[in-house]
Amino acid sequence: MRFLQEDTPITALLARFMDLILLNVLFVLCCVPILTIGASFTAMYDICMKLALHENVKIFSDFFQSFARNLKRSTLLYFLTVAAGIFLLIDFRCAVLWETSFRFLFQTVILSVGYFYIAVASHAFPALAYFQTPVFSTVRHAFVLAMRNGIYTVFIMLMDLLPFLILFLDPALFFRVFLVWISFGFALLAYLNSLHLVRLFAPERVKELEEERKV
Numbered sequence: 001m002r003f004l005q006e007d008t009p010i011t012a013l014l015a016r017f018m019d020l021i022l023l024n025v026l027f028v029l030c031c032v033p034i035l036t037i038g039a040s041f042t043a044m045y046d047i048c049m050k051l052a053l054h055e056n057v058k059i060f061s062d063f064f065q066s067f068a069r070n071l072k073r074s075t076l077l078y079f080l081t082v083a084a085g086i087f088l089l090i091d092f093r094c095a096v097l098w099e100t101s102f103r104f105l106f107q108t109v110i111l112s113v114g115y116f117y118i119a120v121a122s123h124a125f126p127a128l129a130y131f132q133t134p135v136f137s138t139v140r141h142a143f144v145l146a147m148r149n150g151i152y153t154v155f156i157m158l159m160d161l162l163p164f165l166i167l168f169l170d171p172a173l174f175f176r177v178f179l180v181w182i183s184f185g186f187a188l189l190a191y192l193n194s195l196h197l198v199r200l201f202a203p204e205r206v207k208e209l210e211e212e213r214k215v
Helices: 009-031 037-052 059-069 071-097 103-131 135-148 151-169 171-176 178-201 203-214
Strands: none
Touching: 009 037, 009 059, 009 178, 037 059, 037 071, 037 103, 037 178, 059 071, 071 103, 071 135, 103 135, 103 151, 103 178, 135 178, 151 171, 151 178, 171 178, 178 203
């Protein structure tokens, strides 16, 4: 049958879907030690951005090569991200409980800082994988890119926060779709984000690829 031929859009879509399933399984397994979540997250985005750029990728071997290559830097970034997040949560909790007329002002300031925190965190791990720069340089670069990204930053932030938003708003729904997240959900969200992130990180390269595909 024609739709089963290798060069049809359907087979390409199915092949990409299988790649994402394998990538998601590797991501989840490598997150189990907890301490390696940062390296696993970075490796997943490394593969997703290569897929978005239509590079020839071997999911299994390339994932673990990226995991090992970025282990130290991504683990440091992960600890910094977690520490900053805990600090903001404690500050916001204190601002909520603080009995003062200025409470709303402090809450607004902390929420504003929280927006920039999430924006940078959502760009930092992909940037770490793509640019291969030191951690603090990556954080500064991620901040600039996130602020330049405009409305797309909000989109990427919402995509990254989607599992947590579902868990917070409707725990019953989250556990009903939990199998989806374990099967391919994380990799699918990372891939959708990567389709735009590569345009942000390497606009000229994406433009060249689009021109080659038109020829």
